[in-house]
Amino acid sequence: MLKHERLADWLEEIRSLCEPDSLVICNGSTEEYNQMMNLLLKSGAARKLNETKRPNSYLVRSDPADVARVESRTYICSESEGEAGPNNNWEDPETMKATLHGLFKGCMRGRVMYVIPFSMGPVGSPIAHIGVEITDSPYVVASMHIMTRVGEKVLENLGRDGEFVPCVHSVGIPLESEDEDSIWPCNPENLYVAHFPETKEIWSFGSGYGGNALLGKKCFALRIASAMAKEQGWLAEHMLILKLTNPEGTSRYIAGAFPSACGKTNLAMLIPTIPDWKVETVGDDICWMKFRPDGRLYAINPEAGFFGVAPGTGMESNPNAMRSLEKDCIFTNVAETDDGDVWWEGMGPAPAHLIDWKGNDWTPKSNEPAAHPNARFTVSAAQCPAIAEEWEELSGVPISAILFGGRRATVVPLVNEARDWVQGTFFGSIVSSEKTAAADGKIGELRRDPMAMLPFCGYNMADYWSHWINMGKKNKDFLPKIFYVNWFRKDGEGNFVWPGFGENSRVLKWIFDRIEGKASAIETPIGNLPSPNSIDLEGLNLSERDLDNLLKVEIDGWLEEIPLIRDYYSSYGNKVPKELENELNVLTEKLRRAKKVA
Ligand code: OXD
Ligand code: MN
Helix, strand or coil, X not given: CCCCHHHHHHHHHHHHHHCCCEEEEXXXXXXXXXXXXXXXXXXXXXXXXXXXXXXXXXXECCCCCCCCCXXXXXXXXXXXXXXXXXXXXXXXXXXXXXXXXXXXXXXXCCCEEEEEEEEECCCCCCCCEEEEEEECCHHHHHHHHHHCEECHHHHHHHCCCCCCEEEEEECCCCCCCCCCCCCCCCCHHHCEEEEECCCCEEEEECCCCHHHHCCHHHHHHHHHHHHHHHHHCCEEECEEEEEEECCCCCEEEEEEECCCCCXXXXXXXXXXXXXXXXXXXXXXXXXXXXXXXXXXXXXXXXXXXXXXXXXXXXXXXXXXXXXXXXXXXXXXXXEEECCCCEECCCCCCCCCCEECCCCCEECCCCCCCCCCCCCEXXXXXXXXXXXXXXXXXXXXXXXXXXXXXXXXXXXXXXXXXXXXXXXXXXXXXXXXXXXXXCCCCCHHHEEECHHHCCCCCCCCHHHHHHHHHHHCCCCHHHCCEEEEECCCCECCCCCECCCCHHHHHHHHHHHHHHHCCCCCXXXXXXXXXXXXCCCCCCCCCCCHHHHHHHHCCCHHHXXXXXXXXXXXXXXXXHHCCHHHHHHHHHHHHHHHHHHHHC
């Protein structure tokens, strides 16, 4: 039946290894989705939500031991440890294959082996790539339906010999005939999420949740894709993509990398507070960029849905996300209301009674959160009221600016434009976020998360920086401008100085006008900062002092940061590209000179 011989051979190989009862090739249809959800309803893992309040939506509860990505069990199995780098757990590919073969032997007994042909990106886009995930989890099949493009069209596109990334997944609990299945089968003691960048394979065992199990997302679209991108000369990034339109109707596309818990989804769906500006969403988590023949860098969102963190999402923080969730949704590990709807912290006032994510009674007096902090919604991107009409454009959208950002109480200003691509790469390489405990912004408590890729770069981070530098040598005249932004500065009392959310549109406007050559900037030792009055602050109650705090060059703060950056770089041995070492030296020199003058 399958005309792709290599695919057929691989399926046979995995079938005989895993020994499932039967094999189903998924077609991506609504009927198939409903079948999966019915299986989950029958097993007790899913509950149908109130049809009037939340049509065609489900609440799924995972095993409390299987609730998040497990970085400590995530491996990059490159030929040598140096290729994986200190940013990854490494295992020798042959040793890992032997371990995995032992675990996968017979692991699907009593279960169905589902084969999911999926496209990351609109089918047929020159920026898209194809994967095939084998799984024994109906939850994974249903979620992949929402998060990727699944089915016949993908197989057709693959033809007889197209390239695909093989992804093997099992919850890791075979069912012998007399066994009763657990509601959420998983095997956390033997969990492995293993990537083979040379052969471009993914093997995941023991978890049924999120990034451990939906292998198109972090495993393929970031870890394996970043390795492919290095080989093939493109970029696979942990970035949102937004479309920004000014009152005259000109649009620009902006990509932005922010570590977890820095509001990426909120920024992608932002509603501007400045009149007649518009933000539309192309993607909220992952961005693949390739140069096209016109010399510009074009981006697609390789995903088809949002797998967003529910807690903290509400009508205040992100109305567009809330409106996306009105129907056709899978919620996982949120709380259930007495009338069969969902609730989580940050959605609004807590009801008097709930069933919490573990299935227990909950009242506002309970000591534990009602929803798990990593509770998620899974919903088609097409349902977002702010989705840009070109979000599925095969050619992608041309990127005019790239933002890097983190959560910093001090030192890093509201917005800083890089003089060129190399300085922009330097900005990306030093992205850091304060751990929440470090609310006072003490420098020692920073976590470096270069380009927000620390958990997702499929090879040595220093080689990845070199790849960024090399990308900047191509099509120099058309490269996006790079900006370092920080919405999270605090005053002496620990309050946020910048109001954030919709007001971030003011910073986006300055960035847009810089691209258009309309806004002015001043050259400083750290980069180009907005000149006085160049950010639109009309209607915003911001004091001179606050503005000064947001846009000042903290010379001493930066000088204290330099040795930390040096230490961080030295953790990559001598692999750090000389261009970045040079940027660090130039910055140090400029800061010292500025200090002398001051
Ligand atoms: C995510 C993450 O789930 O970045 O998107 O962890
Ligand atoms: Mn992410």
